[in-house]
Amino acid sequence: MINYFKTIYQVSKALLQGMAVTGRWLFQPAITVQYPDEKLTPPERFRGTLVFDKETCTACNLCVKACPTACISLEPYVDPATQKRIAKVNWYQIDFGKCNYCRLCEEACPTKPIKSVRHSHDYEWSMKERSEMFVKWKRDPSPVIADTPKDTGTKAA
Amino acid sequence: MATELIRIPGSDFQTEEMILNLGPQHPSTHGVLRVVLKIDGEVITAAQPDVGYLHRGTEKLAENRTYPQMLVISDRWDYLSAMSNNLIWCLAVEKLLQIEVPLRGDYLRVIMVELNRIASHLVFFGTYGIDIGAYTPFLHAFREREKILDLFEEVSGARMTYNYIRIGGVMADLPEDWIGKCRSFLEWIKPRFVEYDILLTENPIFKDRTQNIGIISKEDAISYAITGPNLRGCGISFDLRKDEPYCHYQDFKFDVPTGKQGDCWDRYWVRIQEMKESVKIVEQALDHLPTGVPNAKVPRIIRPPVGESYAQLEAPRGVLGIYCLSAGEDKPYRVHVRAPSFINLTILQKILVGMKLADVVAILGSIDIVLGEVDR
Ligand code: SF4
Ligand code: SF4
Numbered sequence: 001m002i003n004y005f006k007t008i009y010q011v012s013k014a015l016l017q018g019m020a021v022t023g024r025w026l027f028q029p030a031i032t033v034q035y036p037d038e039k040l041t042p043p044e045r046f047r048g049t050l051v052f053d054k055e056t057c058t059a060c061n062l063c064v065k066a067c068p069t070a071c072i073s074l075e076p077y078v079d080p081a082t083q084k085r086i087a088k089v090n091w092y093q094i095d096f097g098k099c100n101y102c103r104l105c106e107e108a109c110p111t112k113p114i115k116s117v118r119h120s121h122d123y124e125w126s127m128k129e130r131s132e133m134f135v136k137w138k139r140d141p142s143p144v145i146a147d148t149p150k151d152t153g154t155k156a157a
Numbered sequence: 158m159a160t161e162l163i164r165i166p167g168s169d170f171q172t173e174e175m176i177l178n179l180g181p182q183h184p185s186t187h188g189v190l191r192v193v194l195k196i197d198g199e200v201i202t203a204a205q206p207d208v209g210y211l212h213r214g215t216e217k218l219a220e221n222r223t224y225p226q227m228l229v230i231s232d233r234w235d236y237l238s239a240m241s242n243n244l245i246w247c248l249a250v251e252k253l254l255q256i257e258v259p260l261r262g263d264y265l266r267v268i269m270v271e272l273n274r275i276a277s278h279l280v281f282f283g284t285y286g287i288d289i290g291a292y293t294p295f296l297h298a299f300r301e302r303e304k305i306l307d308l309f310e311e312v313s314g315a316r317m318t319y320n321y322i323r324i325g326g327v328m329a330d331l332p333e334d335w336i337g338k339c340r341s342f343l344e345w346i347k348p349r350f351v352e353y354d355i356l357l358t359e360n361p362i363f364k365d366r367t368q369n370i371g372i373i374s375k376e377d378a379i380s381y382a383i384t385g386p387n388l389r390g391c392g393i394s395f396d397l398r399k400d401e402p403y404c405h406y407q408d409f410k411f412d413v414p415t416g417k418q419g420d421c422w423d424r425y426w427v428r429i430q431e432m433k434e435s436v437k438i439v440e441q442a443l444d445h446l447p448t449g450v451p452n453a454k455v456p457r458i459i460r461p462p463v464g465e466s467y468a469q470l471e472a473p474r475g476v477l478g479i480y481c482l483s484a485g486e487d488k489p490y491r492v493h494v495r496a497p498s499f500i501n502l503t504i505l506q507k508i509l510v511g512m513k514l515a516d517v518v519a520i521l522g523s524i525d526i527v528l529g530e531v532d533r
Pocket of ligand 2: 056057058059060061062063064074108109110111115116117
């Protein structure tokens with residue numbers, strides 16, 4: 001009988017103590033962020049969507065070899081007049097359905113000072129179909145076909 | 158004289174054992190785990206864990222990935238403590254290559270792995286509360302974990318798949334004023350442990366639900382090769398950080414908490430204490446962080462000599478090991494992962510027998526498995 005009341009006492013005490021912890025936090029400013037009205041700034045090293053610079057790329061294939069899921073493909077540009085490969089791409093394609101956002105391609109890329117393929121700070125990006133996940137950049141003279149993710153320019157140059 | 162028919166009350170009841178499927182889609186199995194339970198009334202007579210729903214064949218994938226590329230895959234084993242996974246892969250490959258990592262690199266690795274241990278145990282703390290029926294600890298735990306993930310995001314660029322610890326060192330040195338942020342986090346989390354004790358550890362309802370439930374005896378723990386907090390909960394002080402130090406763990410002073418009888422509460426308590434020890438380790442590492450470069454010289458294309466290596470470390474869930482066989486190519490010939498969750502899970506079929514159905518979730522939660530690692 002005594003034990004019975006003892007248990008009731010102990011449990012209600014623990015309950016009140018727990019409520020006290022909750023109560024203390026009740027009057028402190030909220031730590032949640034009301035997305036999408038408020039947004040956090042991603043840190044400097046944030047690995048967001050990949051952006052590609054079709055003019056500086058030298059079509060060296062190092063990023064293709066570095067990628068663990070083989071999601072990059074490219075075609076070097078062949079000068080129609082001389083039939084020679086030059087250090088430019090014809091097109092460059094990333095399959096974002098496979099991408100791990102791992103930065104291995106950016107680290108492998110030899111272009112300086114800005115890497116041709118690099119992570120932006122962009123993370124808001126959605127696709128409705130799998131075919132939209134293939135993002136293709138085409139270098140001039142042919143016009144750009146696929147829509148590219150916008151580079152918000154937050155990444156330091 | 159007519160014979161009298163004596164009827165025993167209740168003898169015409171039909172009782173039989175029932176088979177109950179727990180999972181694979183069950184919120185308390187922490188992923189896609191199926192446990193086939195045979196129950197007699199409310200008492201469990203047999204339990205059979207059924208794994209493999211999340212199998213991705215990473216050991217096979219390793220055979221056509223180069224060594225740095227495999228790091229990306231290793232993030233996906235135990236996704237709650239990806240730093241440990243990165244580290245063990247690097248340790249195994251460094252053993253093959255005979256590379257010594259500079260002291261600063263080792264200290265950075267220790268900081269990251271221990272912070273990740275706190276984050277991982279916080280998830281356990283929060284979700285275990287939910288399993289038992291307490292929702293508040295979950296919100297507290299995830300608030301703290303968020304801060305750790307922010308620290309990781311700053312240092313590696315990602316929140317869960319870090320790919321930060323690299324072969325020969327780390328991805329990059331710490332960003333500016335990261336140490337200050339880390340210190341203020343450590344100061345911030347210390348009083349939180351007191352709150353956790355009030356909220357859950359000392360709560361009589363929680364104690365009633367977890368004490369003397371799911372007891373693992375020392376002998377069973379050893380014969381089932383249980384490791385990590387589950388083993389230490391039984392009172393066996395075995396911790397690779399002490400017993401076979403890697404990454405200069407011998408430089409740090411910390412205790413190995415052990416439980417008394419190996420019930421759910423002991424396993425829970427060991428994890429809470431380990432978080433406190435991890436805080437101590439990170440503080441010491443920050444205090445004595447050596448200067449210099451964090452990275453060793455690594456060849457551009459990693460082609461280890463023919464040979465094999467086995468490396469192991471104390472991950473938040475137990476001993477994580479990698480066996481790596483190199484045939485002299487730039488890709489491993491064979492990789493085997495000794496996943497602690499997978500091996501700890503096997504004890505389930507032993508300790509569930511004789512328990513009540515209501516305790517299954519409490520016991521399963523206290524083993525603390527991550528299905529990404531169980532199935533690999
Ligand atoms: S981020 Fe990783 S997965 Fe994505 S394209 Fe680059 S190397 Fe490939
Ligand atoms: S993006 Fe960089 S690594 Fe890839 S082909 Fe172009 S220059 Fe080479």
